[in-house]
Amino acid sequence: MFDSLSDKLDLVFKKLRGQGVMTEENIKDALREVRLVLLEADVNFKVVKEFIEKVRERAVGSQVLQSLSPGQQVIRIVHDELVSLMGGGEDNSLDLAAKPPVAIMMVGLQGSGKTTSCGKLARFLKGQRRRPLLVPADVYRPAAIEQLKTLGRQLSIEVFDSRADQDPVDICRNALKYAELSGFDTVLFDTAGRHQIDDYLMNELVRIKDVANPREILFVADAMTGQEAVNVAGGFNERLEITGVVLTKLDGDAKGGAALSIKAVTGKPVKFVGLGEKLDALEVFHADRLVSRILGMGDVLTLVEKAHAVFDEKEAAKLQQKLKKSQFDLEDFRNQLRQIKKMGSLESIMGMIPGMGKMMKQMQGAGPSEKELKRIEAIIDSMTARERADHAIINGSRRLRIAKGSGTTVQEVNQLLKRFTEAQRMMKQLQKLGPKGLMRGMGKGMFPF
């Protein structure tokens, strides 16, 4: 929706070329851009204000380094300060060092993702060789108990048999007793969603806390939350002394600035992030990654991890060999397409590469859409093995057959072959240039597809 901070700052500093020291004057505009980016990322207004002050103090008077442009330098300061604000380097692991059964309580607003996070966390704990018991204590929302029971079935994790006509506090007391008797070492309490200003329901949470004596109280926050995050987190923390935060729905395009607000207000670390609907989509929180996301700097680490998880290593090694020998054929090309598709939408992948945000805008319309990729795959699928290995043999009648087989036109087949020949030629060139040349080549807009 907006340009990355680095693009904006580059623009601001264009007029400042040749100045040696950053002054109050010349960083004023830059800080305004920083402020807007943070506000657009839903960081709370007050937090932004304090933060900008901090950055101003550090930036004013600092020497402009030779190697960095002023814009880059401000970004570096902003980045570092944000990471330290987010508690980068702090320990954010779960504290379960207590006499079992250890209790964990999940609290938060309606619809923030408590029940799903409960299931994910139980799976995470099971992976750490613990024996968790799930306890549904949401008696208000229709079928909330049923939801957790279903998740328990999917995970083969036992769910305490609560009923909607019971008192949540009683449920928790009984569940804890049951866990002790049956040898569970961790108990996860899924509480009902509530507003922090709802006194009656907040009292209920305090009573559950007294009964369960939880080692961890995790506040579940939706990454899409706006300015309100401060009030909600503050309210919950005041009543319950939360111990950590789970940031959910980070797989969307929300920047997650709410996490900064929450951390600034409560001082409690974000421990986990939810990255999808499936039960394995829970990850340990990394401050620097979130900061890069907020600043629109790309998220190379996540991309690398994602690629790592999806790409077949043998396949990749084989491809590299082929590239070296310039034997890259349509078969390899199709494999590559398929692997890229496994990683998610093309746009989301590109968004994770630093600097690609700008490039994508330039390429709008020039680059292939998800739909085109599908057609390309269909065309290659309609070729014979021999044709894929050597596209030179594809003559007119073969083209007609391929077009018919893939439901496309001869023109489209022609276009693909032309693009492929170009790509092949480019790869040969890049091979000579090495990895640095690859980036340069891409910068020049030689991106093949």
Add this chain to the structure above:
Amino acid sequence: MTEEKKGFFRGLVEKMTGAGSSYPDAAILDERKEEGRPGFFERLKSGLSKTHENLVGRIDTLLLGKKQIDAETLEELEEILLTADIGVSTAVELIRTLEQRLKRNELQDADALKSALKEEILARLARHCAQLDIGSHSPFVLMVIGVNGVGKTTTIGKLACRYTSEGKKVLLAAGDTFRAAAAEQLEIWGERTGVDVIRHQEGADPSAVVFDACKAALARKCDILMVDTAGRLHTKVNLMEEMKKIRRVIGREIPGAPHETLLVLDATTGQNALSQAKLFKEAAGVTGIALTKLDGTAKGGIVVAVCNEFKIPVRYIGVGELAEDLREFDPTQFVEALFQ
């Protein structure tokens, strides 16, 4: 007012536990109405009072003792609008307009500025405001979409309650076949309101559920068919495609349907609501918005931003837990309550 509200909720809990049933049925809801619940306007006001305190309260402090308004004041106003989640571009636009009026010397003091801001916000909301005409088609197909956890199923439940009490024949389609126990949740609402629910097994194709529901709605001569869908993040291409397919199936079975595609937005959501509105509009042609959870939040600003930027009318707002707390959106009332 807030005290009273809590009282209601406590009463609700007591009733639930006392009656041995966990859910308030229609009788309880009626009873509560008779207990002399304050009018809707009062409750909306209380629900929005925090917004009001925050937005207007701060503007008041800002303008206190200032007879004249200068550019600096306007700049601070812009900040206040931003913190109300009103969205950067809408805030800038509002301030620009005020600036112009300031230049024309239309705004002399704090009061004039306040009423000008009120006018401007109201104008933006009223420009795209229309109420839903359920009677225009039979069956009227209403499809409810949105990201995860915004309150789609609850909104459908409340709407079912509302239309049933108006004497309409309602049918619900449990199109959320993904989330655990989503269909059960809808069924409980169906039981409460005495409305039939068409459902399949978990993991079934939602389009198949919707197909059956369309057939059933025609055969049973229903007035309204409401289609629940699974929550989906607007950035998930495959899930958005699934939604388009649901839409296609509805349109094929009942020509012209869905007559309303209601996007449910959570009032606590910040700037991301704009991205949601944009992508859902592109994929499903959103024709209306329901803004939920307005009772606990301090910010109603996002309505102005969404309404203004995407020209989608806000149809309903949710200001509480009860079925009758889902109300038709009235911009005048909304802005009045905001500025009282």
